[in-house]
Amino acid sequence: MTPNDDGRGAGADPRAAQVKRFSHGSRIPGWDQAVDLTKDPATVPDPATTPVPEELRTEIEARMALYPDRRSAAIPALAAAQRHHGWCSPQAIDQVACVMRLTPGYLSAVATFYDMLETEPKAPHDVYVCTNISCSLRGGDEIHEAMEAAAGDDPAFNVRSFECLGACDIAPMASVDGVYVGPLEPDDVAAILNDVRDGRPVLASKQLVRRLSADPQANRQDFPQPEAQPAKGAAQATIDPGERERSVAGEIPGGEEGGEPPASDHGDQHGFAAPDLRQGET
């Protein structure tokens, strides 16, 4: 038996090294530690000993008031605590538990279930690169690798490959602090990171908010593109005029003025002539 052979023939398995294991050899954290049966279960934190920032308390209380059952506010409250503390730290969970009168255990169970609630410290700027099927068909995996490489060890960025973000029309795409950008090319990776570092709107020319519907027959008039979204935390940053110019120039004229589009002939599938369609942004 070779040292890296675990007896299942994994020695020749190229994936053996990919499995993340803790130093005790298991993939389950803390499995070798016995539960302290003498310890009392955690209870609802005592307001007298759990200081909660006023702003956070107000937000959670306002959320709880919206629902017939206060527990419904668990996810919005944890999200608020994450915005406040940077992640769902044990302290943040304690504070939410204190305001909502729930046990920290209940809230931990909720927080660990959802992808956007982070129970480990994370970097302030989220860069989610979609690597699901539609994006990966158009190069999403390469964008993710390039993004990982470009962000490197920069402590400001939390680069993750993410499941479908619901923007396959701009594939390959990424969500940068909640702002959707795409279709991305490898050159855009550095620009995205620089925009975030400098507090500019992220990749203003490729933001989803500025994209017109792909359906040409739904757009009989040539509507102008909306403004780009400002970067998170930046106070209404102005868009670089040059960038603006470029994106507007790249716009494709709208469909025909008025009039119904040519009726499609159901019998003649192969001879269907594509009308002069508006391309997506290039």
Add this chain to the structure above:
Amino acid sequence: MTKLLFADVDEPGLATLEVYQRRGGYEPLRKALDMSREDVLAQIEASGLRGRGGAGFQMGKKASFLPQGSMDKYLVCNADESEPGAFKDRELMQKNPHQLIEGIIIGAYAAGTNRAFIFIRGEYQLQGDILEAAIVEAREAGFLGERILGSELDLSLVLHRGAGAYICGEETALLDSLEGKRGNPRLKPPFPANQGLYQGPTLVNNVETLSTVPHILRMGGEEYAKLGAEGSTGTKVVSVSGCVQRPGNYEIELGIPSREIVYGLAGGPPEGNRVKMWFPGGSSAPVLPGDQLDIPYDFDSLAKAGSMLGSGSIIVVDDSVPVMDVARKVAKFYAHESCGKCTPCREGTNWTVKMLERMDAGLATPMELEILAGVQEQIIGNCLCVLGDSMAMPIGAMVKHFREEFEAHIEEARRRNDLALAAPEPEPAGVMSDTHGPIPTFAGAS
């Protein structure tokens, strides 16, 4: 082709109440409130509108299942659009939020509920902000709140943001998540129409379904039913993505040939490539090979062809992509998103990923394709929800339609692996852990 949901969808300011009302918005609501609750329900039933979220159940029928009486009843709009390939609800909410809000108000009136929630996925921050602003506008204009437009209808509407979990698109998991729990599906029956949110009768509908309701009231249910095909009435926003030249949302009348959508509207695959296979209804729909593009795009025709319309999201895969890559992507997604409640799904999705990786690494034989197909059969229909089925159906269909390519891929990988094994072995080293340093190896092992 008739445009309802997408009529002038890019008009600037359409997301504001002012422009929406100038275009005739909230007139259908006035019309509905002048009618009796039963008449509004009858209009929706007459339209034949089938749910646009995936299951395709008739909305009018579902709404009529809600018991009447003075208990608390709820309407929940499912805006947790997470199906890979689907992005129609995103565009509808972002560009025309009042259309959805009006649909919710009419839907609530028809179902006799007075509390409504929109459950939007947390990733849709922009769309959530737009909806929140629109809800405030609607409330200030008297379309939400107590005694709406002087009628007997009271309605509160709350936007609830999720936090990233595909499973929450399943209606019962969504209800659990909305109650502040982990999003695990519930056993059905009881169906949400009897026991849903907070154990009260609940009507759960998709964004697109509810956005269609104002148009039904405006046109009249029977007039709406003339659009589209028999059994699949009306228009549908189809999201086309993957290997096509013009990916995006297109509103079509149901029943047109699928080829017109893939080639005519979306431009087909890049020059020189052919459609190898396509998912007709998101990544959970069984794939169809490229030579079956002439099927009419409607619920019944696709079901007859062995697939489904689902959420109406077409993903096109062209012949430059190996089927193994697609299968692995699909399986990995469902393994990641399985909530872990039911064994066939939790174990089956993870086993499938491992088996596909073994095949790709040259550690499997073509015979194991049989086992792979057999496991998929065992997942289907054996769980509380259809997440496991959503992986099993497309993987099963891929094995069925592309068995030869799978076999060739496996043989090729095995040949590569044999060559690698014949090469001199490198110096053995301890297995490295990515995060926690090297693992201690057995002392004394050679």
